[in-house]
Amino acid sequence: MKKKGAEILIECLEREGVEFIWGIPGGQAIPIFDALYDSKKIKLVLTRHEQGAAHMADGYSRSTGKIGVCVATSGPGATNLVTGLATAYMDSIPMIAITAQVPTKMIGNDAFQEADVVGITRPVTKHNYLVKDINNLAKTIREAFYIANTGRKGPVLIDLPSDVAKAETEFVWPEDVVMKNYNPTYKGNINQIKKAAEEINKAKKPVIYAGAGILAAVASKEFKAFAEKTGAPVGLTLLGLGCFPGTHNQFIGMLGMHGTRTSNLAMHEADLIIAIGARFDDRVTGNLAFFAKNAKIIHIDIDPTSISKSVRADIPIVGDAKNVLPELTKQVTAGKHQEWWAKINEWKKNFPLAYSKKGGLKPQFIIEQIYELTKGKAIVATEVGQHQMWTAQFFKFDTPRSFVSSGGLGTMGFGLPAAIGAQFGNPGKLVFDISGDGSIQMNIQELIIAVEHKLPIKIIILNNGCLGMVRQWQQLFWKKRYSGVDLSIQPDFVKLAEAYGAAGMRVTKEEEVKETLEKSLKINDRPTLIDFRVAKEENVLPMVPAGAAITDAIDYKDVELA
């Protein structure tokens, strides 16, 4: 049967199992939206900004493991997706972006709403396509989904000129994806696994350093079995949170700049670091010159380019955690490491995550309250900044895909749309967006989507009247010269929420926190926004200053004394 390009696109998306598309139409995108109009399987969600659409698709992906899809028109619509694509790319999130393009004959002519989208998005996508021939369209879409969701995952963009969307051809669904040059490695090399097991069995002070690769590989179960058999302490990256239970007794906390002192000291003292699905990011390693000098390094990752990029691996294993870990678990002997744990437990005792209760309503207290009230059973999205780090520190994530946050790119404005995407993908679940007064204003327009679709998201604003993380750096490292961080002139967030049709609440005292949160949990037909007026000068601690060794953290007591 003959079909139009746009119809082929929608049919392919349906066959790929797409449930939602987030996006905004425009002149060149009308054919695509026209085809969407007839789809019974795909729900179109009209966002208010394309960046919101990209983050919604991303939040849906992160929270469900399925592939989120967003769509935008040519030119400004497409360029508005760029931040969302870069966010997903940095965190290896599978996503498909469809952009309309001016007709093929006009490409390169500076046509109205034309932009070189394939050129602009090349560095922020895993791969991208400009489809100039309708006969390649179905194959391209198949490939795009395959590429996005295999190997090290990532966003793929398809740029579709409107004349191709309107042209007709015989539609044939390509049953198989044939890509002879793209073959990600899933199974680890047997000899390398054997070597790794030998090192693990020899180690006296092993540390497991795991990241979002465990989540991407859906290998939490395999990972837990491995970790429990080795008996080694487990430190996680920001994005790895939830891949191993935050309440597990082998968990020593988040690693890196705002990680626990215990996890950083353990990495420093270790004689063996077992890195799995993590990439030795600078926020984790601190100054490389001092990083883990006495440790051998086993690095398991699906992406060969991640291995020995910043830290040389002694035993590299290219493969995915789901395949490699069971094999490795078989070959390691059960360990207890009592001496090592004695030391770790002493660190735990001496350097707990803590904060001073003095000086007003404390943001950390609010996170603790949310954790207790929900018993941790929630999907928590965050924006980027202090609130994000407090969430990572004080909320214990026990289940995979319960923490949704922009790690690599650090995109403010990510949380609200991501929470919306997560709620679409998890209709029965409790979804939070923990935010700051700076970040929330970066995509606040998407609040209306939650109202329109009756999504009962809880938006928590930890409102300190400033861009807190930058203020913190200025306080600690820039002689308190608070340049460009004051947000004291701000909208009345409660009224703003109400203007959108959401419930708005405000909390200024500690004793109101619990009851207000409880009240918000009862609201099921619309989003709730709670404006928490928190202590302005509260800092995220411990903190390893940028460029310092991970052992040189500033703790909350140091700041209190100063």
Add this chain to the structure above:
Amino acid sequence: MKHTMSVLVENKPGVLARVAGLFSGRGFNIESLTVGETEDAAVSRMTIVVGGDDMILEQISKQLNKLIDTIKVIDMTEKQFINRELALIKVAVNSGNRGEVMQVVNIFRGKIVDISSKTFTVEVTGTDDKINALLELLLPFGIKEMVRTGSVALTREWQKEEPKKR
């Protein structure tokens, strides 16, 4: 150290931009890059000469491999290989030194492919070392213009030993 990488890629639009973008985006330096069709019209071969330490070279090679359009990456430097570059050099000459320039060019088995009252245009092929040596000898006469293609390379059929594995 300088490495010569031979990269087989799909012969289609945008691939060169991806490769070039990979180098610029990650701060790697390209010394030279040539690209052309191979025996298979669907495949292009890029010969890229790059500098850097082992860790950078390993990254470059892995990043090139990671591109969806890349078919194969060969680090020639680990093997026996033939590499050639072509240069066209326009040298200033006068009635007094024409003979001397011709002698130099002959020794390098170059050809004079264009001639005017004031210039010779010399065509020479060889390794970049050879071309550099010729250039040094021609420099005193005055080089008006020059163009070099960058290296192209193929592995030798005969290899001394198994190439070392990374």
